[in-house]
Structures are given as C-alpha cells and as structure tokens.
Amino acid sequence: MREILYRDAIIEALDEEMRRDESVFLLGEDIAEFGGSYKTTVGLFEKYGKERVRNTPISEQGIVGATLGAALMGMRPVAELMYIDFTGVAMDQIVNQVAKVRYMFGGKAKTALVLRTQGGAGRSSAAQHAQSLEAWFVHVPGLKVVMPSTAHDAKGLLKSAVRDDDPVMFIEHKLLYLEKGPVPEEDYTIPLGVAEVKREGRDITIVATSSMVGKSLAAADELEAEGISCEVVDPRTLFPLDRETILNSVKKTGRCLITHEAVQRCGWGAEIAATLAREAFDYLDAPIERVCGMETPVPFAPKLESHVIPDKDDVIAGVRAVISGL
Amino acid sequence: MAALTKKTALRIYETMIRIRRFEVRAIELFQAGELPGFLHACIGQEAVAAGVCAHLGDADQITSTHRGHGHMVAKGLKYEGMFAELYARSTGYCKGKGGSMHIADQDLGVLGANGIVGGGIPIAAGAALGIQLQGRKDVVVSFFGDGASNEGAFHEGINIAALWRLPVVFVCENNGFAESTPRSNHQTVRDIADRAKAYGIPGVAVDGMDPAAVFEVAGEAITRARKGQGPSLIEARTMRFLGHYVGDPGTAYGHDREVVKWKKRDPIPAFGKFLEKRKWIGPKKEDELRDRIERELDKAIDFARKSPEPGPQDAMTDIYASI
Numbered sequence: 005m006r007e008i009l010y011r012d013a014i015i016e017a018l019d020e021e022m023r024r025d026e027s028v029f030l031l032g033e034d035i036a037e038f039g040g041s042y043k044t045t046v047g048l049f050e051k052y053g054k055e056r057v058r059n060t061p062i063s064e065q066g067i068v069g070a071t072l073g074a075a076l077m078g079m080r081p082v083a084e085l086m087y088i089d090f091t092g093v094a095m096d097q098i099v100n101q102v103a104k105v106r107y108m109f110g111g112k113a114k115t116a117l118v119l120r121t122q123g124g125a126g127r128s129s130a131a132q133h134a135q136s137l138e139a140w141f142v143h144v145p146g147l148k149v150v151m152p153s154t155a156h157d158a159k160g161l162l163k164s165a166v167r168d169d170d171p172v173m174f175i176e177h178k179l180l181y182l183e184k185g186p187v188p189e190e191d192y193t194i195p196l197g198v199a200e201v202k203r204e205g206r207d208i209t210i211v212a213t214s215s216m217v218g219k220s221l222a223a224a225d226e227l228e229a230e231g232i233s234c235e236v237v238d239p240r241t242l243f244p245l246d247r248e249t250i251l252n253s254v255k256k257t258g259r260c261l262i263t264h265e266a267v268q269r270c271g272w273g274a275e276i277a278a279t280l281a282r283e284a285f286d287y288l289d290a291p292i293e294r295v296c297g298m299e300t301p302v303p304f305a306p307k308l309e310s311h312v313i314p315d316k317d318d319v320i321a322g323v324r325a326v327i328s329g330l
Numbered sequence: 331m332a333a334l335t336k337k338t339a340l341r342i343y344e345t346m347i348r349i350r351r352f353e354v355r356a357i358e359l360f361q362a363g364e365l366p367g368f369l370h371a372c373i374g375q376e377a378v379a380a381g382v383c384a385h386l387g388d389a390d391q392i393t394s395t396h397r398g399h400g401h402m403v404a405k406g407l408k409y410e411g412m413f414a415e416l417y418a419r420s421t422g423y424c425k426g427k428g429g430s431m432h433i434a435d436q437d438l439g440v441l442g443a444n445g446i447v448g449g450g451i452p453i454a455a456g457a458a459l460g461i462q463l464q465g466r467k468d469v470v471v472s473f474f475g476d477g478a479s480n481e482g483a484f485h486e487g488i489n490i491a492a493l494w495r496l497p498v499v500f501v502c503e504n505n506g507f508a509e510s511t512p513r514s515n516h517q518t519v520r521d522i523a524d525r526a527k528a529y530g531i532p533g534v535a536v537d538g539m540d541p542a543a544v545f546e547v548a549g550e551a552i553t554r555a556r557k558g559q560g561p562s563l564i565e566a567r568t569m570r571f572l573g574h575y576v577g578d579p580g581t582a583y584g585h586d587r588e589v590v591k592w593k594k595r596d597p598i599p600a601f602g603k604f605l606e607k608r609k610w611i612g613p614k615k616e617d618e619l620r621d622r623i624e625r626e627l628d629k630a631i632d633f634a635r636k637s638p639e640p641g642p643q644d645a646m647t648d649i650y651a652s653i
C-alpha cells in the first residue's frame with residue numbers, strides 16, 4: 005500500500021468530503037493560500053476557492069460561533085483552530101453553545117460540524133502552544149472527541165467526523181504531521197467509537213492515545229525481547245468510547261497501563277482506570293498504572309520538555325513496574 | 331508638545347540599533363541551530379518600540395506579544411537574560427521555562443511577551459487598574475498587532491479601560507499582515523485608530539517608520555494617561571521586514587513584494603541621517619556606538635552559551651507559590 009504523511013491524509017479527507025458534499029466548507033486562520041500553519045489544507049483553496057476555503061480573522065470565538073451558526077443552517081463546516089491552546093479563547097462557544105444547542109432545543113437543532121485542532125509538545129513551543137487538553141472536551145456532554153494516531157486513522161476518522169451529525173473535536177498532534185503511514189487509495193471511513201488493537205499481546209494491555217501510540221508500540225517491541233508481550237489498544241475516539249475492546253483486552257491480559265501526553269491529574273486515563281476498576285475488577289492481577297505528562301505547564305527548554313512529556317522509556321518502565329508488581 | 335531633544339533622539343536611535351542587532355544575531359544563532367523553538371523577529375518595526383518606550387521609566391509597565399524582543403530591549407531588559415532565555419538556560423529571564431514568546435521581567439515593568447494573540451490587552455487594562463487603585467503615577471503600554479485587533483480581548487480590554495479611565499495606552503503595530511493574512515483579508519475598517527471611537531477614547535494613526543513621530547504621539551497619550559485622563563489607542567503603521575517567523579519566506583502571501591517599498595523607509599538609516607543633519611551624530615560616534623553594542627552582544631551570547639541548563643530538579647518548581 006502507498007504511504008503518505010499524516011498531514012496529507014488530513015488534506016485528502018477534507019478534499020474528498022468537499023468534493024462529495026457541497027455543504028462542507030472550511031474556515032480558519034491562514035488556511036487559504038498559506039495552506040494552514042501546519043500545512044493541513046494545502047491545495048484546497050486553489051481547488052475550491054475562497055467561498056469554501058475561508059481565511060478568518062484572528063477571532064477564535066467568532067470562528068467557532070460562525071461554525072455553529074452555519075451548521076444550524078444545514079451546512080457542514082469544518083473549522084481549524086490553529087492550536088488546541090487557543091480553544092481557551094473560544095471556550096464559551098464550544099462548551100456553552102456548540103455542545104449544548106441540540107439538547108437545550110429538544111434535539112431539533114442541526115449541529116453537524118467539526119472543530120479541527122492540534123496539540124502536543126515536542127517542539128519547544130512552551131506553555132501556550134504545546135498542551136494536551138482533550139480531557140476538557142471529553143468532559144462536556146454533547147461533544148465527540150477524536151484523536152487519531154496514524155495517517156490511516158486520521159483520514160478515515162476525519163471523513164466520518166465530517167459526515168457525523170454531532171459536533172466533533174478532532175484533535176491532531178503536531179509531531180505526527182510528518183509521520184508516514186499506509187493509506188489505501190480507495191474511499192474508506194473509520195466509524196467513530198471503534199478502538200483498534202494496534203498490536204496483540206498476552207501479558208499487559210497498554211491503552212494509548214495520539215503520540216503515545218507510536219511510543220507504546222516501540223516500547224512493546226523492546227519488551228518483547230525481554231519476554232514481555234504487550235497488547236496496544238488505541239481508542240482513537242475518546243468519546244464515544246469503545247469500552248468493549250479495552251475491557252476485552254484487559255480481561256485477556258489481566259494488567260493495564262494507560263498512557264497519554266496530557267497531565268495525569270483528571271486526565272482521560274482516569275476515566276479508563278475507573279471504568280476498569282469497576283468492570284474488570286475480577287480480572288486484574290495488578291494495580292492499573294498510568295504514564296502521563298507531569299503536572300506542570302509545558303516548559304520551553306528542550307531537556308525539561310522531554311523530561312515532563314512521557315516517552316518510550318517511561319512506558320517501558322511503567323510496564324516493568326506493573327509486571328513485576330513493584 | 332515637548333520637542334525631541336538631542337539626548338532623547340540619540341537614545342531612541344541607540345535603542346533601534348540595539349533592537350535590530352539583537353534580532354540579527356538571534357536569527358543567525360537560530361539558523362545555526364543553536365536556539366530551540368521558533369522566533370518572530372521585529373526587524374523593520376523598531377521605531378515603534380523605541381519611540382514609545384522612550385517615555386517610560388522602570389515603574390511603567392508594558393505587555394507585549396509573540397513578536398516582543400524589541401519591546402523588551404526598549405524597556406531596558408538586558409541582553410544577557412534575553413539571550414540566556416532564548417538559549418533555554420537557567421540564567422534566562424524565565425529560567426528557560428518561557429523562551430522567546432514569553433520573556434518577562436517584573437522588575438523592569440515587563441509583564442510579559444505573550445503566545446496568545448491579544449492576550450496582553452486586557453491584562454494591560456488590569457495592570458492600569460492596579461496602578462490607579464494604588465494611586466501611582468505610572469502608566470501601562472500594551473503592544474499588539476493589527477491581527478490582534480480582531481480578538482474579543484482587544485474590544486473588551488479597551489472598553490474596560492475607557493470605562494474606568496485607566497492609565498493605559500494601547501499601541502497597535504499595524505504591519506499589514508496577521509501571519510499570512512493581509513489586512514484587507516481580515517478587517518474592513520480603514521484605520522484601526524478609528525476603533526477608538528467605539529470606546530469614546532482618542533485614537534490616532536502615526537507613521538510607525540518615523541521614531542520622532544511615534545515619540546510625539548506616544549508622548550501625548552502617555553501624558554493623558556499619567557494625568558488620569560484615561561486611555562488612548564495609537565495605530566503605528568509599520569512593516570516587519572521578514573516573514574512571520576524566522577524561516578517563513580513570506581512568498582506565499584505577497585509579503586515579499588510588499589516589503590520592498592517599506593525597506594526603502596528603514597527607520598534606522600533614515601533616523602541616522604536626520605541625526606547627522608543636525609550634527610547630533612557623526613561617523614566616529616556611530617562606529618563607537620555600534621562597536622559597543624556588538625561587544626555587548628558578544629558578551630551576552632557567550633554568557634548564555636556558558637550558562638547552565640535547567641535540569642529535572644527544576645521541572646516541578648514555579649508552578650504554585652505554595653502547596
């Protein structure tokens with residue numbers, strides 16, 4: 005199969021959905037001629053023109069509000085918020101408006117929209133450009149939250165997100181944009197709410213999101229040499245959550261490590277741990293472990309940054325701790 | 331209005347050169363791979379920071395932006411601490427935790443560069459409120475770009491400042507671009523200064539390539555603020571000579587063409603000529619000045635390179651005052 009970049013997979017998904025459905029259009033800062041800060045809309049302005057690939061002012065609240073308003077009229081807007089950190093500027097529109105109108109209005113409002121954004125550390129972008137804030141959105145009923153870890157998943161999930169009738173927070177990772185992966189030429193979608201077992205194993209389940217999936221797979225390779233067999237599960241959609249796949253895996257392995265880049269405290273992993281503690285209690289042979297970002301804003305200094313963000317070795321250490329019962 | 335004295339003019343000239351040379355050296359180091367993260371250079375816009383900050387003392391405050399090095403230098407921050415911060419060293423202004431986009435020094439009235447466009451504007455209003463409540467005579471200046479004037483924070487911050495007649499001056503550095511977006515593509519208002527009308531405060535547009543003009547306009551606004559007559563909005567028309575960030579060629583959105591005519595109005599040689607005409611500076615003094623600045627830069631860069639990096643023990647410090 006051909007291999008393409010994660011960011012090109014995003015472009016292809018947007019392109020195909022715009023071609024398929026005239027109500028799909030894009031808006032965001034610097035997404036037109038410039039092709040987006042992370043080059044995830046390159047070529048689309050030339051193809052679809054300025055009506056459907058709309059540059060916006062630096063007005064995040066306005067962008068999200070306009071996205072919702074257009075959706076209420078039956079359009080299917082896909083907005084880009086340049087960094088997940090900037091959702092802070094638009095939080096009222098996201099949390100009090102986008103997430104609520106369907107429910108408040110008795111299920112009648114149309115809210116088919118996607119808010120694409122990207123998060124994560126690794127480029128010395130410091131405290132306001134490197135956060136992992138997905139848990140904020142998972143916490144808000146009314147929003148769906150997607151976090152693809154590969155080019156293949158990014159494309160298939162984004163296409164589903166665009167077709168979905170609910171608002172979707174689609175959270176990409178800045179370090180994954182330049183990673184290549186196999187992506188079929190033919191049309192495909194990946195349903196929201198379906199996890200994938202990225203690697204099968206016997207001894208422990210690693211539940212990993214976004215950038216931590218690749219690091220966990222690398223950790224699993226190394227641990228295999230020591231005779232520890234890891235199963236790596238990527239939920240892909242944080243909500244709706246495929247509890248079945250995670251539960252089945254943990255029931256099989258009897259151990260679980262959850263890893264995400266976001267800080268541990270009240271992170272999405274806490275939800276998984278609580279779910280497992282209740283639903284898989286009888287199957288667990290060891291306490292559930294979490295390998296997450298340290299509970300600090302992201303520092304600028306590269307060495308500090310890599311210290312506070314979990315890496316492959318942290319996953320390996322975590323797995324060893326669970327297995328050895330330390 | 332007080333005329334520009336020789337002393338002030340020379341100081342403004344020096345400040346502009348100090349900013350320019352800081353940026354040039356930082357860019358060289360960045361391109362050599364010595365500095366992590368990314369850089370937004372303010373080359374071309376020096377006259378605004380230099381002309382405005384010439385009115386400010388240490389107790390006056392500023393808020394700045396992602397493109398903040400010039401404001402910092404003009405407000406008196408030291409090259410050592412700035413370079414050490416760009417090098418992510420413990421001796422930097424923020425101990426290597428902030429970087430280019432977050433330099434701050436509370437002792438010298440720098441409330442911070444900012445990674446969030448528009449983020450500093452309401453903070454400036456709040457600092458002015460603090461000053462007003464404390465009965466101080468100090469003022470706050472908030473620097474931001476044309477792009478930032480489309481954020482809610484701009485409108486909310488200025489409205490609050492106007493309502494409470496706060497001692498703050500809002501300085502919009504209109505360089506015609508917000509990242510890749512030309513102004514014609516992000517706002518319809520002809521003069522950003524006109525937005526002042528919406529808040530019932532004075533708004534004035536000034537040639538941001540002319541430090542003397544900036545100095546004069548800023549002087550009026552700052553005097554008003556110090557006298558308790560409330561905030562003003564200044565729109566300084568200027569141009570960044572480089573791309574949005576170091577590495578952006580500016581070719582994708584017409585900046586490269588636009589910048590050609592602005593470079594002819596480079597504020598540093600133009601103001602140098604103005605000073606020469608008045609015999610306020612000659613080649614010898616100019617050389618001395620530039621040598622001195624270069625030696626300071628060498629020393630600061632050396633200091634930064636030799637400074638220790640923060641280590642794991644620093645990771646969990648400075649998050650709370652106490653827990």
Ligand SMILES: Cc1ncc(C[n+]2csc(CCOP(=O)(O)OP(=O)(O)O)c2C)c(N)n1
Binds near residue numbers: 090445
């Ligand atoms: C809230 C927010 N939105 C978007 C960005 C990304 N961004 C950084 S600088 C910039 C352009 C700012 O333009 P302007 O305010 O005119 O300042 P200039 O870069 O021209 O100095 C953008 C869009 C950001 N940092 N913060």
